[in-house]
Amino acid sequence: MTDQTASLASFTSEAATKKLRKRHRAERRFQMYGIAAILFALAFLVFLFASIFSQGWTAFLQTSIKLPVDFSQEVINPSGNPDAEDEIFQANYVKLAREALYKQLGVDPNDRKARRAANELLSRGVDVQLRDMVLRDPSIIGTTEDVWLLASDNADALMKGSIDRETPSERRQVSDEQIAWIDQLVDAGNMKKRFNTGLFVNGASSNPETAGLGVALIGSFFMMLTVVLLAVPLGVCAALYLEEYAPKGKIADTIEVNINNLAAVPSIVFGLLGLAVFINFFGLPRSASLVGGLVLTLMTLPTIIITTRAAIRAVPPSIREAALGVGASKMQLIGHHVLPLSLPGILTGTIIGLVQALGETAPLLMIGMVAFVVDYPTTPLEPATGLPVQIYMWASSAERGFVERTAGATMVLLAFLIVMNSLAVYLRNRFERKW
Amino acid sequence: MEAKVEDRPAARVETPAVPKESGDAAPAALGELKMKAKDVNLWYGQKQALFDVNLEIFDQSVTALIGPSGCGKSTFLRCLNRMNDVIDICRVEGDIRLEGQDIYAPQVDPVQLRARVGMVFQKPNPFPKSIYENVAYAPRLHGLCANKTELDEVVETSLIKAGLWEEVKDRLDQPGTGLSGGQQQRLCIARAISVNPEVLLMDEPCSALDPIATATIETLIDELKENLCIAIVTHSMQQAARVSQRTAFFHLGKLVEVDETSTIFTNPTDQRTQDYVTGRFG
Ligand SMILES: Nc1ncnc2c1ncn2[C@@H]1O[C@H](COP(=O)(O)OP(=O)(O)OP(=O)(O)O)[C@@H](O)[C@H]1O
Numbered sequence: 001m002t003d004q005t006a007s008l009a010s011f012t013s014e015a016a017t018k019k020l021r022k023r024h025r026a027e028r029r030f031q032m033y034g035i036a037a038i039l040f041a042l043a044f045l046v047f048l049f050a051s052i053f054s055q056g057w058t059a060f061l062q063t064s065i066k067l068p069v070d071f072s073q074e075v076i077n078p079s080g081n082p083d084a085e086d087e088i089f090q091a092n093y094v095k096l097a098r099e100a101l102y103k104q105l106g107v108d109p110n111d112r113k114a115r116r117a118a119n120e121l122l123s124r125g126v127d128v129q130l131r132d133m134v135l136r137d138p139s140i141i142g143t144t145e146d147v148w149l150l151a152s153d154n155a156d157a158l159m160k161g162s163i164d165r166e167t168p169s170e171r172r173q174v175s176d177e178q179i180a181w182i183d184q185l186v187d188a189g190n191m192k193k194r195f196n197t198g199l200f201v202n203g204a205s206s207n208p209e210t211a212g213l214g215v216a217l218i219g220s221f222f223m224m225l226t227v228v229l230l231a232v233p234l235g236v237c238a239a240l241y242l243e244e245y246a247p248k249g250k251i252a253d254t255i256e257v258n259i260n261n262l263a264a265v266p267s268i269v270f271g272l273l274g275l276a277v278f279i280n281f282f283g284l285p286r287s288a289s290l291v292g293g294l295v296l297t298l299m300t301l302p303t304i305i306i307t308t309r310a311a312i313r314a315v316p317p318s319i320r321e322a323a324l325g326v327g328a329s330k331m332q333l334i335g336h337h338v339l340p341l342s343l344p345g346i347l348t349g350t351i352i353g354l355v356q357a358l359g360e361t362a363p364l365l366m367i368g369m370v371a372f373v374v375d376y377p378t379t380p381l382e383p384a385t386g387l388p389v390q391i392y393m394w395a396s397s398a399e400r401g402f403v404e405r406t407a408g409a410t411m412v413l414l415a416f417l418i419v420m421n422s423l424a425v426y427l428r429n430r431f432e433r434k435w
Numbered sequence: 436m437e438a439k440v441e442d443r444p445a446a447r448v449e450t451p452a453v454p455k456e457s458g459d460a461a462p463a464a465l466g467e468l469k470m471k472a473k474d475v476n477l478w479y480g481q482k483q484a485l486f487d488v489n490l491e492i493f494d495q496s497v498t499a500l501i502g503p504s505g506c507g508k509s510t511f512l513r514c515l516n517r518m519n520d521v522i523d524i525c526r527v528e529g530d531i532r533l534e535g536q537d538i539y540a541p542q543v544d545p546v547q548l549r550a551r552v553g554m555v556f557q558k559p560n561p562f563p564k565s566i567y568e569n570v571a572y573a574p575r576l577h578g579l580c581a582n583k584t585e586l587d588e589v590v591e592t593s594l595i596k597a598g599l600w601e602e603v604k605d606r607l608d609q610p611g612t613g614l615s616g617g618q619q620q621r622l623c624i625a626r627a628i629s630v631n632p633e634v635l636l637m638d639e640p641c642s643a644l645d646p647i648a649t650a651t652i653e654t655l656i657d658e659l660k661e662n663l664c665i666a667i668v669t670h671s672m673q674q675a676a677r678v679s680q681r682t683a684f685f686h687l688g689k690l691v692e693v694d695e696t697s698t699i700f701t702n703p704t705d706q707r708t709q710d711y712v713t714g715r716f717g
């Protein structure tokens with residue numbers, strides 16, 4: 001009794017209040033550490049996004065010059081035979097573009113120096129641009145049409161301000177004469193920055209202004225498709241078997257440990273495995289997105305198995321008992337209750353696995369997906385690249401246009417990742433049942 | 436095991452269908468012998484949880500299983516519909532018969548058995564589905580109803596029998612998990628009786644409920660026993676006394692004593708039973 005009164009008194013004593021204050025201070029300090037950590041992480045994120053965005057947003061615009069191009073019959077199809085595809089294919093389209101430019105700028109066709117300076121305004125990719133127009137619609141041969149032709153990397157850089165006009169002309173990559181022409185074209189409304197659709201549809205190119213992510217997007221799509229079609233069913237089935245059917249014991253433990261280990265294996269090792277197994281042993285083609293997809297499937301599988309198992313384990317045992325108690329078989333228990341209840345978890349795990357796979361670069365390097373692919377792959381067996389690989393390749397080029405494209409492609413990749421992550425959050429909330 | 440079919444009539448002789456009069460309690464009218472457990476031993480891994488349990492439960496009556504915590508009441512109850520099968524480390528020996536048929540015989544499908552021997556659990560565990568779906572689940576599973584009208588009927592009668600119809604008839608499409616605890620437990624009872632089981636096992640069905648909800652369920656048990664064989668585990672002596680006709684006392688995995696409820700509570704043979712029902716241990 002006396003003991004108790006003494007201890008009660010000690011709660012109000014001077015020393016106790018002091019201790020209490022100290023405890024509160026410690027708690028506040030602890031919270032501050034947490035907030036500081038979060039702010040630190042946020043600052044980095046903001047810095048990352050800001051630097052990528054400031055470098056990359058210009059990649060979504062591309063300077064073009066509007067020229068009245070004369071699709072002259074003599075140059076394109078001198079034989080007059082509309083079926084002479086080789087002739088049309090190999091015609092000198094650059095000449096058409098250049099002549100239109102000389103006319104527009106009033107350059108004397110006999111002044112070789114001026115001609116060369118004017119040529120530098122146009123992209124080297126204009127021939128493909130014009131050729132594609134003719135191949136798409138041969139009836140334009142013999143007519144004159146206004147065409148927006150791509151400007152060269154240097155002209156583009158000047159328009160975007162990354163080449164400074166104030167730089168002394170001998171150290172500037174664009175001559176005074178060229179600047180005057182550009183100003184003349186801009187004033188007439190014949191030269192401006194337009195949305196860069198080429199970034200999303202073009203294949204590989206050594207000219208930055210005609211290089212695009214088209215092949216990489218298709219390659220990434222094929223790879224994701226392979227992963228979804230293979231890793232999800234395999235992973236979910238494996239997880240279901242391990243959780244629901246496999247006898248608990250040494251073997252199950254060994255498998256569990258190994259799956260966890262597999263999840264921690266560096267991705268480049270999966271690339272080596274893919275090279276050895278899929279390409280060298282099974283003889284699948286190099287650089288094919290199918291092989292990339294298979295390698296990424298191997299990489300994603302452990303993630304999906306682990307998250308699915310966690311989701312299955314989270315199904316309340318009372319629901320299992322209830323289902324078994326009314327005479328549901330194991331299959332019915334799984335189909336009617338376990339899978340629907342663990343679906344949000346499985347979806348989240350799958351999407352997180354896909355996001356990982358989408359951003360993975362190293363294993364793709366090993367199987368030759370660092371490739372210069374100009375044409376769209378129509379099947380997963382044809383050579384392709386992937387988004388992160390394309391970023392890697394552009395990042396190793398020095399041209400100004402590739403620098404901005406590197407950042408632009410990173411933005412595209414990040415956008416995909418953010419969209420997919422948001423989708424995961426949305427699906428989890430949407431399907432989560434509350435009880 | 437198969438040869439011992441004559442077990443059943445013999446058992447009937449052992450336990451008189453009309454028990455002796457005792458005190459003021461009305462003579463408990465027991466139906467026929469429904470289930471019979473003989474020399475049941477059960478192990479969880481190395482640990483033995485049941486020792487030579489012999490128990491008979493009768494139709495149209497309630498058998499209460501009482502005993503201190505951890506004595507194996509739930510374990511025994513779960514043997515009766517083979518719910519222990521899903522526990523890997525659990526091993527059962529002995530002979531348990533439902534109407535003379537060995538339920539652990541290889542040709543018996545536990546899934547079908549569980550439709551005949553239904554179960555209600557300690558914690559209400561409705562499926563996270565609508566009230567209707569909760570009750571319709573089992574009939575649909577076993578293909579008992581040919582069409583939607585029949586199914587509606589089964590759902591309605593089950594809910595009426597479980598005393599829940601009036602409260603939920605306007606909101607059958609709402610989640611069963613949104614009901615109160617007592618309502619949820621009655622929903623679980625409705626779910627269990629929706630397939631017309633012959634035996635209903637209840638493992639402390641009222642332990643998570645308040646006295647009023649408990650009283651509702653006790654009344655319900657009383658009504659259900661008219662056409663059902665019920666075995667109920669309970670920690671409440673009063674509940675056992677109120678709802679059951681026979682009571683079995685378990686202690687440390689052994690069945691100590693089984694008799695008419697009034698006898699167990701007023702005049703038990705075993706000292707341990709005496710101590711337990713008078714609250715001296717447990
Ligand atoms: N799944 C299991 N695995 C291992 N041992 C178990 C398992 N379930 C029960 N046991 C053990 O078996 C014994 C009997 O348990 P049981 O649950 O049947 O007791 P009970 O009489 O129902 O107790 P309570 O009244 O507390 O519910 C206990 O010692 C318990 O530890």
Ligand SMILES: [Mg+2]
Nearest residue numbers: 508509510638
């Ligand atoms: Mg119990």
